[in-house]
Every structure is written in structure tokens, then in C-alpha cells.
Amino acid sequence: MTDHAVPRLVITSGEPAGIGPDLCVMQASRPRNTQIVTIADPDLLRNRARQLGIEVTIKTFDPNAPKRPNRKDEILVHPVSLREQVTPGLLDSRNAAYVIDMLTMAVDGCQKGLFDAMITTPVHKGIINDAGITFSGHTELLAEQTGTERVVMMLATESLRVALATTHLPLAKIPATITGDLLDEVCHILHKDLVDKFGLTSPKILVCGLNPHAGEDGHLGREEIEVITPALDKLRAKGMDFVGPLPADTIFNPGKLEEADAILAMYHDQGLPVLKYKGFGEAVNITLGLPIIRTSVDHGTALELAGTGLAHAGSLNTALDYALDMIRPV
Numbered sequence: 001m002t003d004h005a006v007p008r009l010v011i012t013s014g015e016p017a018g019i020g021p022d023l024c025v026m027q028a029s030r031p032r033n034t035q036i037v038t039i040a041d042p043d044l045l046r047n048r049a050r051q052l053g054i055e056v057t058i059k060t061f062d063p064n065a066p067k068r069p070n071r072k073d074e075i076l077v078h079p080v081s082l083r084e085q086v087t088p089g090l091l092d093s094r095n096a097a098y099v100i101d102m103l104t105m106a107v108d109g110c111q112k113g114l115f116d117a118m119i120t121t122p123v124h125k126g127i128i129n130d131a132g133i134t135f136s137g138h139t140e141l142l143a144e145q146t147g148t149e150r151v152v153m154m155l156a157t158e159s160l161r162v163a164l165a166t167t168h169l170p171l172a173k174i175p176a177t178i179t180g181d182l183l184d185e186v187c188h189i190l191h192k193d194l195v196d197k198f199g200l201t202s203p204k205i206l207v208c209g210l211n212p213h214a215g216e217d218g219h220l221g222r223e224e225i226e227v228i229t230p231a232l233d234k235l236r237a238k239g240m241d242f243v244g245p246l247p248a249d250t251i252f253n254p255g256k257l258e259e260a261d262a263i264l265a266m267y268h269d270q271g272l273p274v275l276k277y278k279g280f281g282e283a284v285n286i287t288l289g290l291p292i293i294r295t296s297v298d299h300g301t302a303l304e305l306a307g308t309g310l311a312h313a314g315s316l317n318t319a320l321d322y323a324l325d326m327i328r329p330v
């Protein structure tokens with residue numbers, strides 16, 4: 001079957017010593033009515049499939065051929081060459097450029113309309129930096145590569161969405177980074193994408209404070225009074241339903257969550273532990289505010305599981321499902 005309406009997704013296979021290649025091999029057994037292109041070194045996928053005992057047919061992706069859904073157990077590879085041979089579980093900084101090349105190809109393909117969305121499997125942030133490449137995450141790299149000033153990281157699992165005001169920053173830098181302008185931009189992006197991409201007409205967003213007990217009226221910190229409340233007041237004056245700042249230790253109570261479409265946390269480890277406690281392995285990471293669609297798994301490279309067959313593909317499946325939903329918004 002060929003069909004111009006068949007979406008074409010691209011998956012980046014991530015850190016080659018991690019579980020990204022395993023997941024790319026595993027997802028081939030579950031075809032969708034979609035064309036899925038995997039960016040990887042074909043030999044890496046072939047070797048990993050052999051290690052996992054999974055039979056796959058690896059074909060080179062032809063961008064000029066008509067779009068058609070993948071056949072069962074078929075992987076369409078957009079090839080990139082590894083710089084060095086890979087042993088599962090063993091990082092090698094000489095392959096960092098390979099990882100970045102895959103991301104660059106995916107972004108470029110999305111921007112040119114070759115792909116409808118990109119889905120990323122995990123990279124190892126440390127080894128990329130060890131190679132001398134400044135890198136703090138896909139989120140920041142994709143913003144840079146698409147020339148986007150501000151993006152927002154949001155993770156979602158069943159009945160919980162958690163967005164972050166800041167992403168990969170040392171804790172010590174967070175208070176100074178959270179300014180009124182930053183919150184204004186983050187909140188506008190979050191609100192707009194909840195409407196445009198998730199079909200919510202008037203999303204209600206609960207916002208965490210930065211300090212314990214949201215500052216306890218200024219006795220435990222003044223950011224709530226001086227920065228967060230004024231920023232939220234401006235948004236509320238425009239008719240947007242932002243509630244807070246609320247204490248982060250009680251914002252995730254079931255009663256509160258029932259009334260919320262999303263929670264905005266001030267920093268990575270304020271919001272993500274809760275999300276991952278609820279949905280680790282089945283959740284999705286979405287970059288809001290990009291001119292392209294990008295979803296990702298909720299987990300890291302899990303080096304110790306690479307090539308063992310013990311990695312679960314639940315989060316990759318969710319990331320693929322979300323990408324498809326975002327291509328055809330409600």
C-alpha cells in the first residue's frame with residue numbers, strides 16, 4: 001500500500017552503547033499505519049538485533065520512493081556511520097559526533113518536510129561533553145538547531161502532564177534564571193501548545209513555587225512574591241487560567257491534580273520525580289514551542305541493559321503514539 005497521507009516519522013537511535021538501538025529493533029515488530037525511518041548505523045542495528053535474537057529486515061530508506069507503512073519486522077534505515085565499533089554498555093566519546101549527526105539529520109529532515117515528526121531515543125549527555133561538544137540535552141540542541149529562542153520540556157503520562165520552567169541547569173543557577181520574562185514566555189508556549197496540540201480549549205495550569213511552602217509569605221524566600229506571582233497575574237489578566245504559585249509538596253495531591261490540565265514546575269527535579277514515579281517506562285517527553293514535532297522516551301541510556309533484551313519499549317511506543325496524535329491534532 002502506498003499513500004501520500006501516510007505519516008513519516010523518524011527515530012534517532014541515540015547513544016549507540018545504550019538501549020536506543022535495542023528499542024529501534026524492538027519497535028519493528030509492531031508496525032503502525034505509518035512509515036518509520038530509523039537513523040542509525042545499519043551494522044549497529046544488525047548486530048544488536050542478533051544479540052537480542054530478533055529477526056529484522058534492514059532496508060535503506062529511499063526518500064524518493066513513495067511513502068508506505070513499514071512491513072512487520074522491517075527497519076528502514078537512514079544510514080550514518082559510527083566512528084568506532086560499539087560494545088553494548090561501553091561508552092566511547094569518539095562516537096559522540098555520530099550521535100549529534102543523527103540529531104542534525106532528523107531536525108533537517110523535519111524542517112524540509114521529509115519527516116512529519118522526530119522521536120528521540122536516549123543520548124548520554126556526559127559522554128558528548130567528554131568529547132568536547134557542549135551539550136545539555138536534546139531540548140536545548142533542538143531549540144538551537146531550529147533557531148527557536150524558547151522551548152518548554154513537558155513530560156506526560158496517564159492523567160498527568162508536567163512542564164518545566166527550566167531544564168538542564170545546575171541547581172545553583174535556577175533562582176537567577178527564573179525571571180518574569182522567562183515565566184511569561186514559558187507559560188505562553190505551554191498554554192498555546194495545550195490548546196493547539198492537545199485540543200484543550202481553556203487549559204488550567206497549576207504552577208509550583210520555587211521555595212518550600214511557596215516561600216511561606218516571604219519567610220522562606222521571596223521569588224514567589226517578587227517574580228512568580230506578578231508573572232502569573234499578567235497571564236491571568238489576559239484570561240489564561242494559571243493558578244499559583246502553590247507549594248510543590250502538595251500540588252501533586254490527587255484532589256489538586258483532578259482539576260489541572262498541567263503542572264508547571266520550576267525546575268527538572270521538582271517535577272520529574274513525581275511524573276516518573278507515576279509513569280516511568282510509559283511516559284513521553286515532548287518539546288513544546290518548536291517549529292517541528294519532537295517527542296522522546298522518558299528514560300535514559302540504561303547502559304547496563306543494552307543488548308540484554310531486558311529494556312522495555314513502552315515509553316518509545318508512547319512517544320510514537322503522541323507524535324502521530326500531534327501530526328493530526330484534535
Ligand SMILES: NC(=O)C1=CN([C@@H]2O[C@H](COP(=O)(O)OP(=O)(O)OC[C@H]3O[C@@H](n4cnc5c(N)ncnc54)[C@H](O)[C@@H]3O)[C@@H](O)[C@H]2O)C=CC1
Pocket residue numbers: 019121122123124125126138281296297298299300301302303304305310311312313
Ligand atoms: N532523553 C534522553 O536522551 C535522556 C537521557 N538521559 C541520560 O541517560 C543517562 C543515564 O541516566 P540514568 O539517570 O541512569 O537514567 P536511566 O533512565 O538510564 O536509568 C534509570 C533506571 O531505569 C532503568 N531503565 C531505564 N530505561 C529502561 C527501559 N527502557 N526498560 C527497562 N529499564 C529501564 C535502568 O536500568 C536504571 O535502573 C544519563 O547520561 C542521562 O543524561 C536521561 C534521561 C533522558
Ligand SMILES: NCC(=O)COP(=O)(O)O
Pocket residue numbers: 136137138139140272285296298
Ligand atoms: N529527564 C528528561 C531529560 O533529561 C530529557 O532531556 P532531553 O535530552 O530530552 O532534553
